[in-house]
Amino acid sequence: MVTLKDIAQRAGVSSMTVSRVMNGNTKDVSRKTSERIRKIADEMGYVPNSSARSLASHSSRLIAALLQEYDEDRNPLEDSYTSCFLGELAHQIKEEGYDLMLHYVKDYSEITYSLKSWNVAGAVFIGMFDESIRKLQEDNQIPLVFTDSYSTVRSITNVGIDDYRGGEMAAEYFLKCGHRNLAFFGPEVLDNGVVTHRIRGFVSVLREAGISLPSENFINLGTENLGERLKGICAGENPVTGIFTTADYCAYQIYSEAYRVGLRIPEDLSVAGFDDLSMSALMTPPLTTIRQDIKKKASVTCDLLMKNIREPDSPAENIVLGVELAERGSVRKVDNPFSIL
Amino acid sequence: MVTLKDIAQRAGVSSMTVSRVMNGNTKDVSRKTSERIRKIADEMGYVPNSSARSLASHSSRLIAALLQEYDEDRNPLEDSYTSCFLGELAHQIKEEGYDLMLHYVKDYSEITYSLKSWNVAGAVFIGMFDESIRKLQEDNQIPLVFTDSYSTVRSITNVGIDDYRGGEMAAEYFLKCGHRNLAFFGPEVLDNGVVTHRIRGFVSVLREAGISLPSENFINLGTENLGERLKGICAGENPVTGIFTTADYCAYQIYSEAYRVGLRIPEDLSVAGFDDLSMSALMTPPLTTIRQDIKKKASVTCDLLMKNIREPDSPAENIVLGVELAERGSVRKVDNPFSIL
DNA sequence: TTGTAAGCGTTATCAA
DNA sequence: TTGATAACGCTTACAA
Numbered sequence: 001m002v003t004l005k006d007i008a009q010r011a012g013v014s015s016m017t018v019s020r021v022m023n024g025n026t027k028d029v030s031r032k033t034s035e036r037i038r039k040i041a042d043e044m045g046y047v048p049n050s051s052a053r054s055l056a057s058h059s060s061r062l063i064a065a066l067l068q069e070y071d072e073d074r075n076p077l078e079d080s081y082t083s084c085f086l087g088e089l090a091h092q093i094k095e096e097g098y099d100l101m102l103h104y105v106k107d108y109s110e111i112t113y114s115l116k117s118w119n120v121a122g123a124v125f126i127g128m129f130d131e132s133i134r135k136l137q138e139d140n141q142i143p144l145v146f147t148d149s150y151s152t153v154r155s156i157t158n159v160g161i162d163d164y165r166g167g168e169m170a171a172e173y174f175l176k177c178g179h180r181n182l183a184f185f186g187p188e189v190l191d192n193g194v195v196t197h198r199i200r201g202f203v204s205v206l207r208e209a210g211i212s213l214p215s216e217n218f219i220n221l222g223t224e225n226l227g228e229r230l231k232g233i234c235a236g237e238n239p240v241t242g243i244f245t246t247a248d249y250c251a252y253q254i255y256s257e258a259y260r261v262g263l264r265i266p267e268d269l270s271v272a273g274f275d276d277l278s279m280s281a282l283m284t285p286p287l288t289t290i291r292q293d294i295k296k297k298a299s300v301t302c303d304l305l306m307k308n309i310r311e312p313d314s315p316a317e318n319i320v321l322g323v324e325l326a327e328r329g330s331v332r333k334v335d336n337p338f339s340i341l
Numbered sequence: 342m343v344t345l346k347d348i349a350q351r352a353g354v355s356s357m358t359v360s361r362v363m364n365g366n367t368k369d370v371s372r373k374t375s376e377r378i379r380k381i382a383d384e385m386g387y388v389p390n391s392s393a394r395s396l397a398s399h400s401s402r403l404i405a406a407l408l409q410e411y412d413e414d415r416n417p418l419e420d421s422y423t424s425c426f427l428g429e430l431a432h433q434i435k436e437e438g439y440d441l442m443l444h445y446v447k448d449y450s451e452i453t454y455s456l457k458s459w460n461v462a463g464a465v466f467i468g469m470f471d472e473s474i475r476k477l478q479e480d481n482q483i484p485l486v487f488t489d490s491y492s493t494v495r496s497i498t499n500v501g502i503d504d505y506r507g508g509e510m511a512a513e514y515f516l517k518c519g520h521r522n523l524a525f526f527g528p529e530v531l532d533n534g535v536v537t538h539r540i541r542g543f544v545s546v547l548r549e550a551g552i553s554l555p556s557e558n559f560i561n562l563g564t565e566n567l568g569e570r571l572k573g574i575c576a577g578e579n580p581v582t583g584i585f586t587t588a589d590y591c592a593y594q595i596y597s598e599a600y601r602v603g604l605r606i607p608e609d610l611s612v613a614g615f616d617d618l619s620m621s622a623l624m625t626p627p628l629t630t631i632r633q634d635i636k637k638k639a640s641v642t643c644d645l646l647m648k649n650i651r652e653p654d655s656p657a658e659n660i661v662l663g664v665e666l667a668e669r670g671s672v673r674k675v676d677n678p679f680s681i682l
Numbered sequence: 683t684t685g686t687a688a689g690c691g692t693t694a695t696c697a698a
Numbered sequence: 699t700t701g702a703t704a705a706c707g708c709t710t711a712c713a714a
Contacts, residue, residue, distance in 0.1 A: 030684090048458060049458065051391075051395040051401070052708040054392040056690050056710075060392070065443075075432060078421075087417065091410075099442060100443045101440060101442050104432060112388070116388040118391050259626065279593065283596075284596055285600065344690095344692085354700075355700070361700090392691080394692055396706045
């Protein structure tokens with residue numbers, strides 16, 4: 001291993017001079033020695049020891065990405081939303097000259113431990129951490145950026161999207177296409193997260209149009225015999241013609257089950273998703289969905305983090321990105337004589 | 342920040358004793374003081390400083406995952422194969438009590454730099470690194486595990502699958518279903534990677550059955566007007582009835598383009614993929630594909646890495662995992678009077 | 683512009 | 699079973 005000392009000896013200077021050069025403090029060192037030292041360092045293949053740096057300077061160029069690990073066998077990175085976000089974040093963080101640690105988190109206690117242990121410069125939270133935010137902020141006096149949080153904690157740096165508006169847009173679109181009897185498919189909502197807001201927006205528009213969703217039209221993720229259930233609600237006197245899912249991956253399940261039981265999309269059942277993952281445009285038929293710009297979200301997250309690292313007294317910011325309708329082929333136009341839109 | 346010294350003072354012992362306790366050297370310390378110290382450390386919220394540890398012990402509990410960044414806008418983690426593998430790897434590595442760094446790699450030089458800089462205990466390479474393997478091994482005297490490598494370097498620790506056999510299986514299945522005129526869709530092959538072997542296996546079985554693939558039946562990923570191209574080969578006197586893709590994500594593109602131009606799968610064109618990503622079972626129709634067990638691959642990778650870390654003189658091992666056919670609905674049975682199988 | 687000295691939090695080594 | 703001391707590679711603070 002090549003150290004500052006090794007280079008210093010070869011160059012006939014002190015290791016401090018080498019340190020200065022390696023850190024790019026060009027004005028503190030004469031141009032001549034600076035260039036000479038740089039050359040020697042290159043020749044010797046010098047690589048600075050990040051641990052030593054971190055130890056001596058009480059700071060590191062390390063960012064931690066924390067992924068909520070809900071459940072042993074559901075790997076967070078199998079969700080395309082998460083992997084897309086993380087991928088873009090990793091890219092951005094590299095551009096900034098920082099390194100990235102990936103942490104799966106089950107218990108709260110693990111978080112502070114890993115952040116402190118490596119003396120990270122900042123952290124990004126991907127998933128639901130709302131319950132621990134206050135404590136997290138108290139225990140870790142470093143920049144923390146949350147995503148998609150609806151925590152009641154006011155002073156929080158967060159990047160999210162307009163989930164409520166997205167729900168509204170989905171409902172508006174269904175109405176515009178003449179649908180009057182709709183259903184909903186997604187995780188059973190217990191928390192105050194993105195799903196809740198998407199539904200609320202969706203329901204609010206329907207209510208304003210005088211349409212209510214009976215509770216049997218709320219189908220839970222993980223429902224057994226989903227296909228049969230779908231067939232059931234699409235039959236009868238007042239059949240459901242469209243279903244709103246809170247995430248594209250839920251829509252994919254609808255596609256699959258619909259195919260299994262012979263329900264055609266969109267002829268027999270229209271489907272709208274949320275996210276616009278890259279798969280959605282490739283589905284048969286292409287999925288109509290509410291698009292969020294995941295890459296933008298990641299780059300905004302990174303920007304915010306860097307800003308907070310460079311100016312530790314930056315005020316808390318909650319950035320809300322817009323959403324838009326990606327109109328494709330999974331919602332059909334219904335001939336509806338009573339259409340008012 | 343709580344340090345060993347702080348705890349030592351409170352407990353009235355030297356920091357060495359505390360260090361021993363924190364490292365679980367129970368036999369070196371009397372049970373009584375051990376318990377007392379542990380309690381104090383808990384109370385004070387002690388978190389060991391990994392940088393200091395790494396510096397003093399010349400070893401870290403850090404693993405680096407290196408992802409090949411082929412291209413600015415194609416993010417490696419957007420590929421479900423990669424994110425699934427990484428996700429499982431992250432899980433396993435955490436179980437082993439190690440931390441994980443994520444590195445995007447464009448140039449060779451970055452690799453050694455990042456490994457040395459953090460003094461990592463081992464590294465996993467995800468993507469094509471064949472050209473640099475020799476140099477990588479020379480420059481970094483730590484356990485390196487490669488995946489899907491067909492490098493000519495003999496002494497390499499690698500985890501891969503039987504790509505050739507997978508290609509054979511796909512061809513055998515097409516033949517069994519009565520297909521005689523087949524096409525291929527995938528990246529233009531220039532290297533000696535997995536794609537090459539999958540095609541070779543595929544072609545070898547066809548050749549043995551007396552079937553040859555004309556060069557116009559090799560369609561490159563990125564072909565413009567893919568849909569029209571597909572329509573072209575599926576028409577005429579001797580229409581293509583089935584297409585083999587070297588990865589499921591390629592098959593998804595076929596689905597999309599086929600839908601666009603009104604080609605039905607599998608009625609007009611049968612499709613087989615490779616990988617069996619979680620989306621494949623949800624496609625319309627469900628994709629018939631060659632399955633590899635990505636999670637198993639990741640856990641084997643982790644096991645191998647740990648073994649090499651614990652026993653640095655372990656011999657190089659190249660583990661090849663099997664593949665199997667996931668028979669679903671995208672390949673139809675063709676009535677073929679000349680069928681010989 | 684350059685150098686000296688001390689110290690970051692931990693472990694290795696040897697002594698008690 | 700415990701402790702003293704030196705080191706790990708680097709930066710901070712100050713001195714020359």
